[in-house]
Amino acid sequence: MTNRSASPAQTPIISVAGVSKTYASGHVALKQIDLDIQPGEIFALLGPNGAGKTTLIGIICGIVKTSTGSITADGFDIERDYRAARARIGLVPQELATDAFEKVWDTVSFSRGLFGLPANPAYLEKVLRDLSLWDKRKSRIITLSGGMKRRVMIAKALSHEPRILFLDEPTAGVDVELRRDMWAMVRQLRQSGVTIILTTHYIEEAEQMADRIGVINRGELILVEDKAKLMDKLGKKELSLQLPSPIDALPSALSEQSVALSDDGRRIVYTFDTHSENTGIPALLRQLDELGIDYTDLQTRQSSLEDIFVSLVTER
Numbered sequence: 001m002t003n004r005s006a007s008p009a010q011t012p013i014i015s016v017a018g019v020s021k022t023y024a025s026g027h028v029a030l031k032q033i034d035l036d037i038q039p040g041e042i043f044a045l046l047g048p049n050g051a052g053k054t055t056l057i058g059i060i061c062g063i064v065k066t067s068t069g070s071i072t073a074d075g076f077d078i079e080r081d082y083r084a085a086r087a088r089i090g091l092v093p094q095e096l097a098t099d100a101f102e103k104v105w106d107t108v109s110f111s112r113g114l115f116g117l118p119a120n121p122a123y124l125e126k127v128l129r130d131l132s133l134w135d136k137r138k139s140r141i142i143t144l145s146g147g148m149k150r151r152v153m154i155a156k157a158l159s160h161e162p163r164i165l166f167l168d169e170p171t172a173g174v175d176v177e178l179r180r181d182m183w184a185m186v187r188q189l190r191q192s193g194v195t196i197i198l199t200t201h202y203i204e205e206a207e208q209m210a211d212r213i214g215v216i217n218r219g220e221l222i223l224v225e226d227k228a229k230l231m232d233k234l235g236k237k238e239l240s241l242q243l244p245s246p247i248d249a250l251p252s253a254l255s256e257q258s259v260a261l262s263d264d265g266r267r268i269v270y271t272f273d274t275h276s277e278n279t280g281i282p283a284l285l286r287q288l289d290e291l292g293i294d295y296t297d298l299q300t301r302q303s304s305l306e307d308i309f310v311s312l313v314t315e316r
Contacts, residue, residue: 011075012036013164013195014060019069021055021219029055030219033069039163042186042196044210044227046203046309052219053199054094057166061091074163087115090157094168096149100142104133104152107141112159127158131185147178154185158194165189167198171205183208203309217313230308239270239281241288242297251291257284268295 014037021030030052037043047053058064060071062078062085071078076085099107108124128134131151136144141152150170157165167186171179179202186209190196200206206213207227214224223230246265257280258271268288272279288295 010038013039013074014197015072016056016060017070019056019059019071020067021052021059021064022067028219030059033221035214035221035224037195037197039195040190040193041211042190042198042209043212043214044206045197045199045214045216046206047199047216048313049201051216053216054168055219056216057091057168057197057199061089061166062086087160088163090160090162090165092150092153092157092165092167092170094172096146096153101140103138103140104128104144104155105137107152108155108159111156115160117160123161124155124159127155130188131155132181147174150174150182158189162194164195164197167196169199169201171200171202179205215309215312223312236271236273236307238301239272239284240299240301241268241270241295242299243267244294244296247293251293253287253291257287259284268293 014035016033016035019030019033020028022028033056045053045056055064059066060073060078062082066079073085074088076088078085102110105124105128108128109119112120112124125134128137131154133148133151133155136148141149144152154167154170170186171182174182183205186196186198198205198209210227212224213227213230215222243266247261248265250259250261250268260269260271261267262269270281270284272281
């Protein structure tokens with residue numbers, strides 16, 4: 001499936017063309033992935049466990065070899081120009097892997113040195129301050145909380161000044177407050193010109209953060225879309241009518257409508273398409289009046305990204 005959306009005037013910072021991955025066991029992890037990611041965007045890759053998110057990231061970062069296809073990062077082929085391509089990429093893996101007894105400053109400085117870059121204490125200080133780690137720079141990593149350790153992983157990934165940052169489940173196991181802090185940090189990174197690709201299980205995270213969303217399921221990229229367009233295109237709205245007292249069942253006259261009764265019998269819920277010229281709401285309200293069904297309040301609710309994601313994966 002092809003999901004290219006680059007404008008002619010803009011060169012993608014990452015271009016994935018015809019990439020598939022089949023392991024020696026015969027397991028097909030990825031099927032013909034085509035994807036362009038634009039400079040400076042936040043791209044969220046959503047999918048259930050085992051969908052292929054981490055495999056795709058591993059391939060783009062040069063950790064996993066492709067079976068077919070090619071990838072460029074900032075114009076460099078990830079296989080032919082591995083060192084140049086990898087130098088453009090920062091990776092924050094899902095697992096916290098770092099020397100627990102090292103100090104924060106030392107591990108971040110060492111990571112920069114791995115890419116052959118000269119020391120730049122001013123830049124590393126800025127990274128640590130931006131991540132609220134400056135006060136912890138002399139602390140051993142083993143003494144830090146889980147959230148702080150994840151920040152150290154991000155600092156390590158940013159140490160060599162990459163143009164592209166991959167965050168694989170960046171807020172897994174992090175409390176809600178710290179998660180929101182990290183969202184703010186990611187937005188700051190984007191403002192500084194870093195392109196960010198994140199995988200997440202948290203639908204709220206993609207809804208809050210992403211410019212575009214890709215949905216991957218069973219190794220297939222089933223959809224890539226601008227977040228607002230996706231929610232507009234696939235989203236339904238619900239009209240909820242609060243009843244003055246509970247009813248046991250809906251009248252049979254409503255059986256042909258997209259109407260449901262809440263479990264407690266206190267709300268009638270009508271689902272309608274936001275794009276339809278005729279929502280059916282006036283006709284429904286007239287019908288309720290004819291049936292003698294009163295209501296005390298009415299509200300509308302837009303489908304969330306979670307509703308859309310579940311329906312997409314279920315359809316597949």
